Amino acid sequence: MKDNVLRYRPEQKDRLIQCVAANGMVRIAFIDGTNLVREAKKLLKLSRVATAALGRQLMMTAIMSADLKGEHDLVSTILKGDGPAGSMICTGNSRLEVKGSVTNPDVELPVNERGKLDVGGFVGHSGKLSVVSDLGLKEPYVGLSNIVSGEIAIDFANYYAASLQRPALVYLGVRVRSETGDVRAAVGVFAEPLPGCPDEVIDRIQAKSEQIAQFSERLDAGETPEELLESAFGEFNLVYAGEREPLYRCDCSRERIERALISTGAGELHDIIEEDHGAEVTCRFCDKIYTFTEEDLRALLEAAQPREDEDE
Numbered sequence: 001m002k003d004n005v006l007r008y009r010p011e012q013k014d015r016l017i018q019c020v021a022a023n024g025m026v027r028i029a030f031i032d033g034t035n036l037v038r039e040a041k042k043l044l045k046l047s048r049v050a051t052a053a054l055g056r057q058l059m060m061t062a063i064m065s066a067d068l069k070g071e072h073d074l075v076s077t078i079l080k081g082d083g084p085a086g087s088m089i090c091t092g093n094s095r096l097e098v099k100g101s102v103t104n105p106d107v108e109l110p111v112n113e114r115g116k117l118d119v120g121g122f123v124g125h126s127g128k129l130s131v132v133s134d135l136g137l138k139e140p141y142v143g144l145s146n147i148v149s150g151e152i153a154i155d156f157a158n159y160y161a162a163s164l165q166r167p168a169l170v171y172l173g174v175r176v177r178s179e180t181g182d183v184r185a186a187v188g189v190f191a192e193p194l195p196g197c198p199d200e201v202i203d204r205i206q207a208k209s210e211q212i213a214q215f216s217e218r219l220d221a222g223e224t225p226e227e228l229l230e231s232a233f234g235e236f237n238l239v240y241a242g243e244r245e246p247l248y249r250c251d252c253s254r255e256r257i258e259r260a261l262i263s264t265g266a267g268e269l270h271d272i273i274e275e276d277h278g279a280e281v282t283c284r285f286c287d288k289i290y291t292f293t294e295e296d297l298r299a300l301l302e303a304a305q306p307r308e309d310e311d312e
């Protein structure tokens with residue numbers, strides 16, 4: 001049966017599966033993010049290495065978004081490394097819609113000494129990882145840690161350990177067809193022991209990391225998420241807690257871009273009108289282009305003018 005499995009799965013939906021294991025002592029999230037990584041690659045015209053890098057970060061952001069409760073809650077992850085990627089930002093909401101952006105999406109790098117896409121070289125081996133949780137409170141919560149490798153999964157595991165004192169196992173893998181750059185499979189796994197979990201269970205979970213590192217390859221070869229989860233965590237008495245569909249979705253709109261232009265201020269808008277007589281604004285998350293004529297900009301300038309009863 002295995003030789004006839006469909007290796008390229010365009011018709012399958014992405015899945016984010018949540019489980020608990022070891023009598024509720026460990027929670028596990030599994031994401032098949034193949035479609036959302038494909039969508040990001042297509043919209044943002046990502047190079048192979050950028051597809052792998054942003055794809056990994058998008059899946060982690062989706063996993064974190066699954067914990068959001070409020071309708072307007074957002075979580076953003078920002079990687080600012082010293083590599084050629086520039087900065088990478090991903091944002092997710094409680095509906096599991098994620099979007100991402102990278103400063104230099106077209107940079108391509110030679111594969112590393114292990115023959116893999118050089119995500120660490122692309123992101124950089126040092127820098128900062130920050131996580132901004134906007135939960136509708138007065139101030140967003142910002143967690144910060146160092147980039148320790150640039151391979152992203154390790155950096156997020158370090159974030160949980162260093163910033164939150166929580167020893168999490170993180171795997172993020174994107175398989176890219178080397179000839180065409182097409183995304184074959186994208187998988188993420190997040191396993192976190194809950195307070196009171198015995199050290200012995202934590203050690204046994206951590207010992208699964210080598211096996212889990214094969215997951216994107218195995219999904220690509222036709223194994224299902226359930227089979228993969230069972231193979232790694234079945235011995236911990238896995239209980240399924242729910243499943244949702246993550247999506248790549250940008251929520252930009254002309255109104256939003258207008259508001260951003262107005263917020264640049266009357267002086268800036270005036271200069272754009274005088275020098276360029278119009279503007280093209282490209283959304284960094286979906287590459288959509290919004291065109292503004294000189295007339296459009298004059299209307300925005302009107303809105304940006306300080307009102308008469310206000311001081312200059």
Ligand SMILES: [Zn+2]
Binds near residue numbers: 251252283284286288
């Ligand atoms: Zn957009």
